[in-house]
Amino acid sequence: MEKDKILNELLNSIGMHKMGPDIAHVEIHGNEVLGAHLVEGLFVESESFKDGVNIKIRVKKDTKIKNPVRFCFGLIPENGIQKLNINTVIEENASASFIANCTFPNAKNIQHLMNATITIEKGAELKYFERHIHGPEGGVTIVPVTKVIVKENARYSTEFELIKGAAGVIELDYKAEVEKDSTVDMKARIFGRLKDKIHIKEAAHLLGQGSVGVLTSHIALKDDADATVENEIIADAPFARGHVDCKEIVQGRAKARAVPVVQVNDPRAHVTHEAAIGSVDTKQLETLLTRGLTEDEAIEMIIAGLLK
Amino acid sequence: MNILEIKNLTLKKDNRILLDNINIEIWAGYVHAIVGPNGAGKSTLANTIMGLSGYRDFSGDILYEGRSIKNLSIDERARLGITLVFQEPARFEGLPVDDFILAGVKDKKTNLIDEALLKVGLDPIKYRQRSVDKTLSGGERKRIELASIYAMKPKLVFLDEPDSGVDIDSVKYIFEIIKEFKKNGTTVILVTHSQEVLKQSDHGFLLCAGKLICKGEVNKLFEYFTGKCAPCNHVGKPDKE
DSSP states (O other): OHHHHHHHHHHHHTTOOOOOTTSOEEEEETTEEEEEEOOTTEEEEEEEETTEEEEEEEEOTTOBOOSOEEEEEEOOSSEEEEEEEEEEEEOTTOEEEEEEEEEETTOSEEEEEEEEEEEEOTTOEEEEEEEEEEOTTOOEEEEEEEEEEEOTTOEEEEEEEEEESOOOEEEEEEEEEEOTTOEEEEEEEEEEOTTOEEEEEEEEEEOSTTOEEEEEEEEEEOTTOEEEEEEEEEEOSTTOEEEEEEEEEEOTTOEEEEEEEEEESSTTOEEEEEEEEESOOHHHHHHHHTTTOOHHHHHHHHHHHHTO | OEEEEEEEEEEEETTEEEEEEEEEEEETTSEEEEEOSTTSSHHHHHHHHHTOTTSOOEEEEEEETTEEOTTSOHHHHHHHTEEEEOSSOOOOTTOBHHHHHHTTOSSOOTHHHHHHHHHTTOOHHHHTTSBSSTTSOHHHHHHHHHHHHHHHOOSEEEEESTTTTOOHHHHHHHHHHHHHHHHTTOEEEEEESOHHHHTTOSEEEEEETTEEEEEEEHHHHHHHIIIIITTOSOTTSOOOO
């Protein structure tokens, strides 16, 4: 009964309700797996320990999972720790997309620590979308550390979104090794408020010929929030291509830093970067003011676009 | 009836006179043009009337529907019915075309989006899901800007160099929408140095070096502009004539 109640509360906090039999889903509260439903070709094994869960996810060779697999991780109480050690393998020529909602709606002092390794095997594809839903006061420390290996002719894209609620402390660290003719695309979209501290480290190592890496960070900050974005692309192979894009809008007393690192170790590789940090662009602002929006409404609209 | 009156407007920046004692009356419901060579002060005048940053410290007055608006902010002026389309419209990463078109609309009916896009010759199915960002060409961006003005239904609109940086196809739709604005009762002020754009207007004002040189019916102005301005050596220094 208690388990059902927590599960409902968890799903309600992310606006998710009953799902059909063709949609795979896994729900984890603290160190307890509350629910799981799998589809053909998808294997999930879990093992609980004191403050968390070890999870093994595997998508079988040649399996194409039609609907996104829904993961819900979180904690309903105000205080606690959730550690997730996740090992994901997408086998040869398989494809899947995962949507992970991480929800801490009542957080006052919560740690959400994730250690993940993801292997995308030859010709396989994974799209991973992670949305965080926090309470208005922050109170969450998020430390996701992920290592991704993208093998030949494989694709991996990931998107980290934290727009609703205060971020708290984020220490995001993603590293990808990208082999021949494979692609990695990593995006982070975060709205920092109050005293949020955000540190993003994304790195793509383009090891294989024709590999591609794109790292995008769009951050909006207000109040006393602080963000540092370190994006790094190293291209070792011929015809490897990479791009780093960091945009941060800063309001109030907030502070932002961007440290893009691009390194090319083969003259046939090409890596570019762009970074823009500052207040809202005057021309964008004045355009919306000439439509009759107030300054606050205009800034809200510009930020909503940036974080979309 | 005048919708706008500019009285003794002088704007100085860094000890340079950008607008020199300008007096203009704008009749409601017509298409007007502010013409002149590059650097004449055309865009400066439009920006000053709109109240943009960097153009607010002037002497003289601006009356809109008989009321001084010189102390109003940009958005306050816009809510009275004045708006402006920049020569190079801003691009907004991630902002959907739908949201942009409805930004200045009080009654946010979604069918207005389709209507506005069709008016500028853009297919709503193709464009509604796109963003107002760098993936749009200059012509597409300008047409979406005009679609947003169409949806807003202002009383007075400044179009700054409406044909600049756009293809021939886009120019055709831009000229069409100018006619549509007039039909709907919107007063249009075209800021231009293009003779083709000047032809779309009923009446105009010729500026040179921040001074109003002459005004009048478009044919007369066109004659003056082509006959005297084009070959003029007095760049930035209009002679008495």
